[in-house]
Amino acid sequence: MRHYMRFMNFLLTLTLIFSLGSPLWEVKAITNPPETTAESVLILDVESGEVIYEKNATTKHMIASTTKVMTAILAYENLEMDKVITIGPNPPYAQGSSMGFKEGEEVMVVDLLYALILHSANDAAEALAEAVDGTMEKFAERMTKKAHDIGAVDTVFHNPSGLSDSDDLENNNYTTAKDLSLIMAEVLKYDELVELGQKKSHMLPLTNLVADTNRWATNKNQMLYQNSKFYYEPIIFGKTGWTPEAGFSWTALAEKDGRKLAVSMLKAVNQDTYWLESRSLLEWAFQETEVHKLYTRGQLLENAVLSNGETVPLYAKDDFYYVTAPLERPMPVIDFQGLEISQNYNAGETVHVAKVTLDQEVIGDIELVCEENIHLIASEGEESPEGEAIESKSSFFSHPFVRVVSILLFSIILIVSLLFILGLVLRKRRRRVRSRKMSNKRMQYLKQLEETRR
Incomplete structure (x- = not known):
């Protein structure tokens, strides 16, 4: 079933690749879009692939934990949700945000995905990467290839978590606002991932090594919480990101009246700002723009x-x-x-x-x-x-005049042939009539001769 879904989803991928390969033509709207302070921003209409708004959308930046969107996609594509993963020796030592997984601990893929997307757990990212490809390096190669396959050609991954250890762009995960929106749009192909990203929290089940402690993965996307000042009802999925080198990054999906938009912000001022600005931009896009298939x-x-x-x-x-x-x-x-x-x-x-x-x-x-x-x-x-x-x-015979003359000659020959055949038929018919008349006359003669003899 999943292979079938991948095949059917290929058409949508192609649409996005071709549409975003075109220039970002100016959008004519009733009002100007709200101002944004992030260095790079893009709003994408997912169905059409049309860019609704962009600001330095092709500038490359490190992306921090928004990396985990691609990690989640590949883990979902290559692992069964109920598969049990044994944590290796490396994930427990992952730096930054963590769920505290232990070496030898047995955890289901679905719980690792909750930890990855809701809690932004780096140990979950490394565990999923090793489960798919054995090493983080091979998984990073898969991530980069997948990005390029869907049109995100200015994206390179070196690890599944988004951690960075230097200011050197080329040695860290990097992308553009345009590419990150393309990657986020891929999530919509998998309803299970979208539903997972909408949960406010998830309690991990007890495991073979953790039998007495409840661990909770809590969603860091404040735009989902109704009691938050950042709440925005159309938001259906979001991923935060931050490292000292990358700064603040954010990408999300929103749906309103059947229309789906992806928004990405890189090098934002802070979390509060990118949540407020993305909400204003998305509402402007929904209210003040419309996409036409010409x-x-x-x-x-x-x-x-x-x-x-x-x-x-x-x-x-x-x-x-x-x-x-x-x-x-x-x-x-x-x-x-x-x-x-x-x-x-x-x-x-x-x-x-x-x-x-x-x-x-x-x-x-x-x-x-x-x-x-x-x-x-x-x-x-x-x-x-x-x-x-x-x-x-x-x-010679492909010339239009020659063709017309050839058709006329063929028609004349056909008509003459039909007339000739018709003449033969009429001639044969006349012979039959004449033969009958002669036969009748002979019969009358014979009758007269017979009467004379009597």
């Missing part, structure tokens, strides 16, 4: 005319979205200027990149692809894609 993947956009007079349909490679103020109904126009097919293309290849304009302003690019192979006739002396020389005479 073109749909596979939609016919243009019929291109080849040099031989044939037409080739071209289709949208991907969905094209645009963000406006609420209730606006944009009427875009595609500029096909420069569209000329002068080479061969295989099915699915991009034939042309057109400009999408709105009110005479370019709002983005859209790729046009062909669904079938396009093979132009090579001129004399040139070679076909298969490497065989094609003479210019071979193009």
Whole structure:
């Protein structure tokens, strides 16, 4: 079942990769977005992959414990929730936040995930990493590959917890606000993880080594608590982060009226500030922006005319979205200027990149692809894609005039043939009629002869 979910979720991943690979076009909203003090910020519309707001969104920063979002995703993808993990010798010595797991202690994956996401336990992060790949180094490689696979190409992981031991960016976990939002959007593919992140607290069951102490994992996301001044009802998942070197980081998911947004802040002033600012930004995004799908993947956009007079349909490679103020109904126009097919293309290849304009302003690019192979006739002396020389005479019958004349000649021949066959049929029929008349006359003659003899 989980493999099936991964396959079905691949489409959503592709959508996010292609959408965020495009320029961050300006959003036209009724009001300006609230000011933010974090160095890097991004709000992502998860379904469309459209950027709603960004501030230095591609600047690289260390990310501290927001690292654990990727750790949770990979642990969930590769381990069964009820699997029992035996804690190795390394996790108990993890620095920073910890649940106090002991070497040889037997803990279920689900409890390690609660400790990881709610309590931000570094020992849980290391235990999960070793359970998946044996070592933290191999798990970090898996983390980086997963990030790149979903389009977070400016992200590198060196450990599963986000701990840093120097100010050197390259030797620590780093990402961008844009990439971190992409990673956070992956969480939405797994309902169980989302539900886990919504719990306020979780008491770990007693284990083989801890039989007399209750250990609680408490959610550090203050935006979930109704009695908190930071409470925001649409928040459904969040992860905090801080180290002296990375500063404060934060990423979260919010849902309102079926619309889902991801927000990420790096190098924020402090926790209070990023909670208040993310709440203001998310509310602005929900209230003052709307995402429109202007073109749909596979939609016919243009019929291109080849040099031989044939037409080739071209289709949208991907969905094209645009963000406006609420209730606006944009009427875009595609500029096909420069569209000329002068080479061969295989099915699915991009034939042309057109400009999408709105009110005479370019709002983005859209790729046009062909669904079938396009093979132009090579001129004399040139070679076909298969490497065989094609003479210019071979193009004679592809000329439109020659085709029309050929059709007319074929029609004339067909009509003459039908007339000839019809003539034969009529001629045969006349012979039968004549034969009957002669037979009747002969019979009358024979009757008269018989009567004369009597």
